[in-house]
Amino acid sequence: MIHRIRILLLAALTATPAIAADPPATPAVTPSAVVAQAPAAAWQAIPAEELLVMTIEGGKRVVIQLAPGFSPRHVANIQALARAHWWDGTSINRVQDNYVVQWGDATEKKPMPPGLSATSPGDYAIPLANRRLAVTPLPYADAYAPSTGFVAGWPVAMDGTAAWLPHCYGYVGVGRNMSPDAGTGAELYTVIGQAPRQLDRNIAVVGRVIDGMATLSSLPRGSGEIGFYTPAEHQVPILSVRLASDLPETERPHFQMMDVASQSFAAYLRLRANRKDDFYDRPAGGVDLCNAPVPVREVPVRPAP
């Protein structure tokens, strides 16, 4: 009985790890089976210049996908900072439980490279006037926004005038000074707990961690105020941060994300909201915006565009 509890919790709390070489005989009943069975056409390559590769102490790799379509000025700054090798020798200096891991220049004295873009609070959302977004709607209630959905590979919250990226688990935001300062992009953090959506439209969200998240989320929590590492010796050195496009081809990672307009993504969303595998007595009938992450996968070789 104890044995069966464990085995079946295994089966229940996750999706079946199905890898289908041939089309499946029966429809997938778990979200991850849908992902495993999705055809090649349901996947889109992520451009190498939108992948930030951070290497920390011990050679551990963290890969961040940037969102230039939503935060173009901040992302341009981040790309410039990476090209200037600005983060090399900086550190992860704050880990607050159920909140954020934060990194940047703990000495607070490192000069910024020239040519960074000016930013403003107007950069926290994209206006919908004179623009038609291709939205895959998420038809469930949200505590923070009138409507939600997915646009170009990203979850979005929307009202009648603007769309913005939410602070979901693993999403990356930009530290800033008091408004109207909107940060440069040099001080970054990622969410390691329940989505702090109260920060939406108050801070620029610039991307998401798509590999190595467990390296960040399992770091020791800082003992200083709001999780800052004290003493400074506890800071975790950042060895380098590079755009994938600036790495030699042999070191360059390749990732794909699921097309949010695909039938596979529609099936994935339906099953995230209505679990049908045998474990579930009662499908929820809904899913939170931050509980339906857009599937991302690493691929060994970048497919032809």
Added chain:
Amino acid sequence: MIHRIRILLLAALTATPAIAADPPATPAVTPSAVVAQAPAAAWQAIPAEELLVMTIEGGKRVVIQLAPGFSPRHVANIQALARAHWWDGTSINRVQDNYVVQWGDATEKKPMPPGLSATSPGDYAIPLANRRLAVTPLPYADAYAPSTGFVAGWPVAMDGTAAWLPHCYGYVGVGRNMSPDAGTGAELYTVIGQAPRQLDRNIAVVGRVIDGMATLSSLPRGSGEIGFYTPAEHQVPILSVRLASDLPETERPHFQMMDVASQSFAAYLRLRANRKDDFYDRPAGGVDLCNAPVPVREVPVRPAP
């Protein structure tokens, strides 16, 4: 400028650590200032028999508050298992990122003590027929339930017929076999990521971690399937699990939770939904059920009832 970014992000992302010995001259503007200024009458002692004290490798303490009002049969079993010292020598054996930390008998052979209660899926929610709950409503939309609120110190989701505890960060659930098995309470897990609310009403929620959560959430993620620790040497030994009421007074922790019917809690909720401190450009106007944790604090001596 860099210096100010860091300092002000400090001020912005958290509440002011105000400790008021006298009534404050001006109303608190952050949730944690409300908590710091709450009068003694806004706090309720948590009974010692509802506190589970787990000590793991290295002597680290984790304290779980049990919810007998919502899961009486499972909680009675957990109390019996603690009194039988059943978890002593078991282990934390699974850590899956953005999901759960799970513990229990990894050998899957340990006999259960006699006298455990039978459980069923009917135990996952409490029926509202013939019962009037004192609900502090949370008047914001929820993707998973028609309504939400707080009852007797706990967040609840509700429909017209029942109320149930949600799977929030730090909440503790019971591993089980396929339905109609509902688990004994011997195999437990806690949430370490975005609230997996799809598990609500599919698994018994029996309590929440109120101290030592960072010890669990920062454990290395398991390299086995869905985060199981492989090899078994990676499992984290559990030295003991006791009810606080069974500990000598000198070792017994005392905790209080905020009365969800108090004016302090009402002010806390308002500010969680509408951040007014200077950092925020745009208050959210809402807050998710799992993003307004009921304040809990440890106190050195148990106050008179």
